[in-house]
Amino acid sequence: MKHLLKKISAFTEQLERVLIISGIIAMMVNSTANAIGRYAFNKSIFFSEELNQFLIVGVTFIGFAYAVRKGRNIRMTALYDALGYKARKVLTTIIALFTALLLFYLAYLSVFYVAELKSINRLSPALQFPVYYIYAIIPIGFAMAGLQYAMSFAMNLLHPEIYVSLDVTEEEEKDSMGAL
Template structure:
């Protein structure tokens, strides 16, 4: 079971890293080219803002899944930190499975939103590109985040330590897993 989780985690990590890095680099290149066009030629790239908006959507939703993988998602720990190991383990496990369910539910709802955008044939204003293609990253991001929470849930069921993600153990020193 752990080998399957490791393989799923590794594949999705590479996909997440590629999408986030590619999107950020493209935002930088697009913004730089647009600024240079305005400064040197007195003309902006007509689609620059729209493209950046699309790329920010991908960075946001895929970046969220990546943050969950690295155990860097937002956690409220004031009361949690004062509890014993067993109670923290139970709470973390329950949070992982309920958050996974929420992510899959949001992916389900986002999927139907994307289908609606496709059905009405909504196009972006500047590029006249089908918006549903860009927004399809939203349910994908939710599914990837949900998978990370499911992996965390499974790791917490299989091990004594408290796992924030596949390879991040709560309170572990950097190198063995990162603590937040």
């Protein structure tokens, strides 16, 4: 089971990296070009702000899935840290299951939101581009993050260690946080 999950994880991690890096570079190039145009030539790129908004949506939702993969999502650990090993294991497993279910549900709901945007044929103001193409990243991001939590849930069920994500155990997380 772990081998299959690792293969799925490796593919989605590469996809997430490419999308995040491309989005950030595109924002940087777009913002720089707009600033140069505005200050050097007294002409702004008319769609620059809109393009950056679209890129922020993509980077945010794909970045969320990537953060979950690396065990870098926000967690409240004050009570958790006071628990014994067995209680932490059970709590982590339950949290992973319910978070996965919640994210899959949000992905499901966001599909309807994107479908509604498509049905009303909403276009972006500057580019006149169908916005449902851009916002389609929302259910994808939720589903990818849900998949990460589902894999964490499976790892916690199948292995004695506490997994905060597919590849990161609680012990490894503590070691990496101590290095910071």
